[in-house]
Amino acid sequence: MNKLAFTGAGMAGAGGVGLGGYAAYTMVQPSNVKEALIKNNFKLTSDLKEQERSKAWTKVERTYKVEATNDTKIGNKEISTTTSQDIENWCKTALEVGVKDKSYESTYSKASRWCVIYTTISEKLTSENKKLSTSESSLKTKYEGMPEDLKKSITGETDQTGQKIKEWCENNAKRSFSGTQDTHYQNLIQYCLT
Known part of the structure; x- marks a missing residue:
């Protein structure tokens, strides 16, 4: 095989590997808030068993009423009147927000506070x-x-x-x-x- 053909075959192989690597890279990247939270080692409240989940949402409501600010508040309700059901419903929608959505960063930030399992003081x-x-x-x-x-x-x-x-x-x-x-x-x- 001449030197030019050998170089061309090598470049084609490298290009194929590069393209394959890029395809694999895009396949493992999160496509929405839920996948990003899981990739970042958060455990979702919605994944708990029913009885544990109900207690966890009640805990989130209590924490929300103490910690939420205008920047971290969800929905349009006043912080003091937001219920555990409101938070759970918001999380269901928020977890599906795509990474290319303009509200992704804000939604991810809020979801990482209100939609995941955490320990209280x-x-x-x-x-x-x-x-x-x-x-x-x-x-x-x-x-x-x-x-x-x-x-x-x-x-x-x-x-x-x-x-x-x-x-x-x-x-x-x-x-x-x-x-x-x-x-x-x-x-x-x-x-x-x-």
């Missing part, structure tokens, strides 16, 4: 055998040692401080756990435990 505390204090007087004492910006976020009147901090602790325990260095987790450890 409360669950993390339970796994560490730690309990939230239910004593308003003990919580009121801890309130005095809080930084001013944290006190303002609780906004309790002096005679209701214990009750307000108890509610604040309970609400923050519903947040998703994102690590031991998370500010909400650290605040609960410092100011809300028995």
Whole structure:
């Protein structure tokens, strides 16, 4: 075989391998939000067994009402009136949004918060055998040692401080756990435990 033919055959082979590699690459790329979440090792709430799924959607609703902002809110309802069924229905639609859709990035970001299995701070505390204090007087004492910006976020009147901090602790325990260095987790450890 002459040198030119040998080079041509090599280039054709390389081109075929390149084309085959590209085809394989496109076959494994996610086509929608659901596939992208799974590829990124998220486990979907919708894949749970029925009884577990119902509890999980209720947990998502509680977390949603504490954590959702205008940027992470789903649908047109007020955050406080959004139900677990609203979130579940939104997720069913969101998981099918294609990667080429103009709303893909925003939808993926929201779905990675509201449509997947996660641990709450409360669950993390339970796994560490730690309990939230239910004593308003003990919580009121801890309130005095809080930084001013944290006190303002609780906004309790002096005679209701214990009750307000108890509610604040309970609400923050519903947040998703994102690590031991998370500010909400650290605040609960410092100011809300028995």
